[in-house]
Amino acid sequence: MSTNPAFVEPSVETTRPDLLGTFGMAASTHWIATATAQSVLERGGNAFDAAVAGAFVLHVVEPHLNGPGGDMTGIFATADDPTPRVLMGQGPAPAGATPEHFRAEGLDLVPGAGALAAAVPGAVDAWLLLLRDHGTWELVDVLAPAVGYARDGHPIAPRVAATIATVQSLFRDHWPSSADRWMPGGSVPVAGDVVRNETWASVLERLVDAGSVHDGAAADGRVARIDAARDAWATGFVAEAIDRFVRTPHRHASGTDHAGVIRAEDLAAFRASYEPATTAEFRGCTIAKTGPWGQGPALLQTLRLLDPLDDALLDPSTVAGAHTIVEAQKLALADREAYYGDGVVPMAELLSDAYSDERRALIGERASHELRPGSVSVAAGALPPLRETYTPRGEPVAGVGEPTVPGARGTAVAAPAEDDALTEDRGEPIVMATGETRGDTVHIDVVDRWGNIVSATPSGGWLQSSPTVPELGFCLGTRLQMVWLEEGTASTLRPGQRPRTTLTPTLVLRDGAPVMALGSPGGDQQDQWQLLFLLRTIVGGYTPQQAIDAPALHTTSFPGSFWPRTWTPGGLVVEDRLGDEVIAGLEALGHVVTRAGDWSLGRLSCVTRDPATGVLGAAANPRGAQGHATGR
Numbered sequence: 001m002s003t004n005p006a007f008v009e010p011s012v013e014t015t016r017p018d019l020l021g022t023f024g025m026a027a028s029t030h031w032i033a034t035a036t037a038q039s040v041l042e043r044g045g046n047a048f049d050a051a052v053a054g055a056f057v058l059h060v061v062e063p064h065l066n067g068p069g070g071d072m073t074g075i076f077a078t079a080d081d082p083t084p085r086v087l088m089g090q091g092p093a094p095a096g097a098t099p100e101h102f103r104a105e106g107l108d109l110v111p112g113a114g115a116l117a118a119a120v121p122g123a124v125d126a127w128l129l130l131l132r133d134h135g136t137w138e139l140v141d142v143l144a145p146a147v148g149y150a151r152d153g154h155p156i157a158p159r160v161a162a163t164i165a166t167v168q169s170l171f172r173d174h175w176p177s178s179a180d181r182w183m184p185g186g187s188v189p190v191a192g193d194v195v196r197n198e199t200w201a202s203v204l205e206r207l208v209d210a211g212s213v214h215d216g217a218a219a220d221g222r223v224a225r226i227d228a229a230r231d232a233w234a235t236g237f238v239a240e241a242i243d244r245f246v247r248t249p250h251r252h253a254s255g256t257d258h259a260g261v262i263r264a265e266d267l268a269a270f271r272a273s274y275e276p277a278t279t280a281e282f283r284g285c286t287i288a289k290t291g292p293w294g295q296g297p298a299l300l301q302t303l304r305l306l307d308p309l310d311d312a313l314l315d316p317s318t319v320a321g322a323h324t325i326v327e328a329q330k331l332a333l334a335d336r337e338a339y340y341g342d343g344v345v346p347m348a349e350l351l352s353d354a355y356s357d358e359r360r361a362l363i364g365e366r367a368s369h370e371l372r373p374g375s376v377s378v379a380a381g382a383l384p385p386l387r388e389t390y391t392p393r394g395e396p397v398a399g400v401g402e403p404t405v406p407g408a409r410g411t412a413v414a415a416p417a418e419d420d421a422l423t424e425d426r427g428e429p430i431v432m433a434t435g436e437t438r439g440d441t442v443h444i445d446v447v448d449r450w451g452n453i454v455s456a457t458p459s460g461g462w463l464q465s466s467p468t469v470p471e472l473g474f475c476l477g478t479r480l481q482m483v484w485l486e487e488g489t490a491s492t493l494r495p496g497q498r499p500r501t502t503l504t505p506t507l508v509l510r511d512g513a514p515v516m517a518l519g520s521p522g523g524d525q526q527d528q529w530q531l532l533f534l535l536r537t538i539v540g541g542y543t544p545q546q547a548i549d550a551p552a553l554h555t556t557s558f559p560g561s562f563w564p565r566t567w568t569p570g571g572l573v574v575e576d577r578l579g580d581e582v583i584a585g586l587e588a589l590g591h592v593v594t595r596a597g598d599w600s601l602g603r604l605s606c607v608t609r610d611p612a613t614g615v616l617g618a619a620a621n622p623r624g625a626q627g628h629a630t631g632r
Contacts, residue, residue, distance in 0.1 A: 006311035007540035008318060010550055015622035018545040025618035025631030026050060027605035028444040029521060033057045034628040036145045037446050047452035048135040049142055051444055052127045055458055056146035058442045061154055063463045064163040066442045070460025070477040072123040073290050073503040075277060077514045078134060079451035084277040084288035084507045089126025091119045091270050095495045096261030099485045105258050110481045112563030114252030115260030115466040117478035119499055123458050125230055126272035132226040139226050140208045151201035157626060158191035167464045174251035175467040182463055199473030207232050239267035241471040250467050253563060280351055282307050283538050286509040292345040296504040299527040301332035304356040314539050316532045316553065319585035326555045326572060327363045329528060331372060333558040338373030338380035341491035342498040346378040367590035369569035371558060381490030384559060387566045441521035447607040447616050455505035455517035481563045502561050506530055518606035524561050528554040529602035544606050544619035551577040552601035568592060575601050599623045
């Protein structure tokens with residue numbers, strides 16, 4: 001229960017218990033992946049062995065949310081070194097991906113589906129790097145569960161079947177290899193059907209076989225076997241198959257046909273790596289995130305804005321708290337647009353006391369409908385065109401006219417039909433018939449009895465991202481949709497540079513020791529939902545499960561990272577459980593509110609560790625009845 005009287009008391013009852021133990025804990029967005037990770041811990045593996053095994057299972061059981069052709073970011077600390085480190089599995093733009101090429105193809109945005117939007121796949125290499133350097137198991141053993149579920153099958157989850165049903169016409173008419181893969185016999189699977197991906201199982205076995213020539217008795221045999229698998233991926237049969245396949249034009253989310261530009265040489269030039277974490281202090285805790293090639297530092301900027309405020313203004317369950325939190329997020333996300341990318345970003349200045357004090361003064365009594373980046377010593381990038389979106393059913397936004405950013409041009413976007421799915425992100429992808437996807441991703445957290453802890457958010461390579469490569473059983477991701485084709489922005493497309501990713505796991509430390517790993521799917525909303533969790537646990541005294549269960553909200557008053565890159569000035573999406581009185585109060589302050597249902601926003605999971613006692617914990621999201629935590 002909350003120990004802070006300034007916060008609204010959470011319900012004493014939670015949807016599931018806060019798990020506590022001393023042996024090991026795992027939590028993820030799918031029960032099979034969680035169970036797989038825990039089974040590795042039970043057989044003597046450490047947190048890194050467990051996370052890698054669980055992650056490869058996520059490729060199989062949540063293929064509409066992530067895949068081998070996608071990317072990932074992780075953040076971790078080891079039992080021997082509590083310093084947080086970032087696992088960088090975000091591949092760059094291919095050499096042939098230039099703004100000029102896209103414009104020559106008649107495009108002014110990178111499409112949201114199709115191989116032309118593919119960055120270099122980074123997830124598989126990143127997981128293998130983590131296993132090599134910090135795991136203990138052999139690759140064949142870590143991959144065995146994924147191979148088993150791919151070859152022998154697993155009961156398909158309802159959302160996977162629903163995604164395939166949504167894009168079945170696209171598959172039949174334009175992506176026959178995907179129809180063959182996901183609609184065997186021409187039929188869309190239904191929830192509970194046992195589905196298989198024998199092709200991907202064979203690919204995994206070929207990666208293992210690539211290392212079989214190395215002497216198992218040699219001291220470095222395990223490392224050599226894993227490196228051989230990495231080479232087979234980047235320079236061998238996987239890269240060659242991708243290169244051959246994408247050269248044939250196919251339908252993209254733009255409604256036009258294009259060939260991909262990724263080549264075998266692009267895969268050969270990339271390797272996953274480690275980076276120092278970007279950190280900020282908040283209420284006695286150190287919050288660790290990726291660098292500004294991801295959106296993670298925007299969470300740190302938001303926390304810096306909120307840190308000195310009264311506790312009552314940090315409670316998301318009240319009008320004053322929700323308003324203050326959302327207005328702070330808008331300021332940080334405006335800076336994301338102006339400064340973040342794979343280049344020189346003045347992060348120290350953006351997180352400084354002086355800059356935070358200056359920006360905090362802009363939090364007003366009413367909702368801002370502007371995009372207001374700040375000014376620091378490094379020039380901001382040009383702001384992209386602002387494509388103004390609609391409320392979910394196309395109603396006009398009262399009092400909102402053209403965007404008020406100098407030089408920004410508002411562009412109307414057609415409203416959806418009445419029976420279309422809501423476009424608000426619920427942690428599952430919203431998929432259109434064209435393959436356009438808003439929302440994404442899976443997540444996994446693991447902590448072991450020795451103190452190793454890892455949080456990772458894999459994504460991309462969704463089954464609806466681009467046509468399945470027949471020889472491999474998976475498709476490529478579409479991360480390049482997060483770059484701009486306009487010159488001069490902080491995240492303009494550049495060959496060899498990483499697109500600014502939305503993937504943003506979190507590590508929390510206290511007195512230099514890791515105490516929590518957490519994350520969520522949800523595209524641009526990932527850190528917005530994590531912010532609510534952090535405020536409720538660090539300031540409000542909620543338990544992790546109470547914080548996950550509590551009503552969620554997020555703003556859409558910034559340019560989205562996903563095609564077609566729209567925004568809703570003043571937009572605020574809330575769970576109805578926030579309450580009619582609070583929602584009405586937010587509307588009275590000028591927020592353009594969309595109700596998203598009672599249990600709809602966020603899919604957080606987390607694991608915890610008390611350094612003083614060694615007690616471990618875990619919690620997972622009940623929304624969608626799929627996330628799962630386990631441990632003992």
